Amino acid sequence: MSTQVREKQPLWRQLFTSQIGKKLLTGLTGLGLTLFVIVHMAGNLSYFAGNEAYNAYAHKLLSLGPLLYIAELGLLAFFVFHIVLGVNIYLGKRKAREQGYKRYKTAGGQSKQSLSSRSMIVTGVILGVFLVLHLVSFKFGAYYEAAESIDGKPVRDLARLLNEKFQSPLYAFGYSGVMVLLALHLRHGIWSAFQSLGATNPRLTPLIYTLGALVGLLIAVGFFILPLWIFFTGGNA
């Protein structure tokens, strides 16, 4: 008479393979990555306080040593999970509708379907490719030594690298363009993550959606004013 109890799956399998667990993880990693890009963006803005301030900020991060490695490993794990799940969800949806519609139109109204929501996989994959190119250009890019030193230790002149790279229109506009895609990814992403975590209700949803889109936009603007400013003004002396 009573509900058949299936063999209870171990926690990790429920998390990684159930349709709810996958969303929890995409949402959690997505929000984690969002926090990371906010901190990264704020750090970048120290450039506007001068080359020295910027180099000092980068130096401080680097001198965290093992702490930094742990943070970087965590970040890498977030990216890997987020990407694997995002791609898995995309491939799954293609299988779930093998034959598509001849005509398809959103009903509008309560729907949150938008260019943003439909292109998560595209903006996501571009962000992933960009991430690799970005690390190669900067983190693993040319090493210049700054004239100043901190506590007698040599300091990397990252500001000079920035000033050089963003003279190029390809870099300046390429970076800015990708940041617009980040804004698109986050316009649907931030609200979606809250919904994935069950942290929404009909009264909160419009607020979360609007704030999410705004945060996405602010992050993008915070990022791309730097390359554009360097490109158009020549950057800090």
Place this chain on the structure above:
Amino acid sequence: MTIYLNVWRQEGPDKPGRFETYTVPDVSPDMSFLEMFDVLNEQLTLEGKEPVEFDHDCREGICGSCNMVINGQAHGPNARTATCQLHMRSFKDGDTLFVEPWRASAFPVIKDLVVDRDAFDRIMEAGGYVSVNTGNAPDANSIPIDKVAADSAMDYAACIGCGACVAACPNASASLFVGAKLAHLSLLPQGQPERNRRVVNMVHQMKEEGFGDCSNHAECEAVCPKGISIAGIAAMRRDYVKAMLAAD
């Protein structure tokens, strides 16, 4: 009014399908969409052709069988309206309409516009009920239920299982259906004893059936003829986390 139709015709589950073009003259604006199809089918029968197979039963918006995607929208252009409740006055004389079946791997086409929605029944069998011994009805008011919870449970119970949520979802996810079925029981005292098992089993079954994952497009809520809220999906996720962490 005259309506030009492009209707999906498919002889059987494993047969290839195609659009056939039909012209229906003298359509009255007061006809329902299904009555317009009745007229078309009479026309086809008189011409000695095979009528278009489509599902319907109550024709009053409560059974959930009249499933058609009309010009790319499940149940057509009007909000909170099942195809049987859609009237031709919502269209213009001379309109060209594409009519397709629900498209989802979990809802295979049986014939023309009729799809097999047994997947929903199997999800229900996995837990969409409460196990109670029948007997005398309990005294009214012997189990107090908060009015807000009762109303909310009723809103979720309005789900007619038509599958428009799946049809309209870009991912062909069944999350709104499953969320509604879960929420309507978990808001009520009778739903509590099996609450954890229910959410785990039903969520599992929806995956087994081959529905896609939810990407929170919220298209389901927009096409639902009963206007069921995606708050039910959020509630399903909260319940799943609780069940995941529960000891039993």
